[in-house]
Ligand SMILES: Cc1cc2nc3c(=O)[nH]c(=O)nc-3n(C[C@H](O)[C@H](O)[C@H](O)COP(=O)(O)O)c2cc1C
């Protein structure tokens with residue numbers, strides 16, 4: 001059991017996701033902040049993820065009679081109250097002493113699916129005991145097939161409802177800024193399910209995906225697809241879903257913004273499997289734009305880490321709730337009563 005006796009942070013002054021990032025700089029160790037905030041190399045992709053959202057204009061609809069929008073979605077056979085998921089991020093114990101347990105509680109209070117990273121610093125069993133909302137598991141595939149099979153089976157046994165295989169990290173990116181920040185895990189922070197560093201993984205092939213699909217009992221999603229050709233292969237390999245992602249700009253610098261990559265992937269997939277996206281979601285209008293351009297749901301990475309650092313579970317909850325409230329406002333002002341009504345006509349051409 002963790003005991004965390006500090007007075008809870010007053011979060012009333014946090015009005016948007018940018019406020020969390022601004023305050024997180026002061027609260028986190030330099031090492032942890034630089035780890036979370038940094039991107040690969042010259043950080044062009046990390047900037048483009050945001051700039052591309054900002055460049056998309058919305059088309060309002062007046063006198064539309066929408067009062068309280070319905071944000072529910074159906075995803076992989078389940079109904080979710082809203083389309084905002086918590087992206088897998090490693091090492092929550094360097095962000096807050098309660099680590100992933102706070103994230104799980106925060107996700108529960110915000111009715112959000114929490115995708116637990118392979119590099120969780122809390123055992124999955126403890127997270128599963130704390131969680132009150134669905135968990136998914138993010139998988140880094142390692143060389144040892146038995147290890148990978150056991151990890152998937154453990155995640156499934158703990159009740160995780162989907163496996164997201166991260167396919168964009170055959171090697172870690174050129175993380176100059178993370179290195180300059182002195183990245184180094186304290187001795188007491190242990191990655192229970194992933195001993196050893198990120199770069200001991202094997203280069204994956206489509207055959208590995210088919211192998212995992214042959215025994216996985218839960219839906220398998222591929223996280224880190226950016227173009228239509230790979231999306232088509234994912235469908236052919238039997239994936240149950242795709243997450244359009246550039247890993248938050250942390251891996252291959254100068255790949256495009258995910259919101260620019262999304263429409264082509266969505267067009268090619270053409271509804272055969274759900275397409276999710278992440279990268280740069282900071283406002284409810286970003287969620288609306290992603291759905292308009294073909295995403296069934298979105299995931300949020302860095303802002304959740306900053307929420308966790310600023311306010312533990314309550315900070316995580318507030319980050320998700322702010323986005324959801326902003327999404328509802330954007331739905332009202334564009335005249336969309338339900339998520340399926342958000343189509344490309346909400347984008348200003
Ligand atoms: C601190 C941090 C750690 C991350 N760790 C993982 C991870 O363990 N596995 C993974 O698939 N993606 C990881 N990611 C990528 C996120 O899942 C997600 O793709 C990205 O953060 C989305 O962009 P955003 O931060 O702009 O929301 C990490 C991202 C951050 C910021």
Ligand SMILES: O=C(O)C(=O)c1ccccc1
Pocket residue numbers: 090119169197198247250
């Ligand atoms: O930092 C990351 O983006 C990431 O994916 C990761 C994965 C494993 C270990 C450390 C970081």
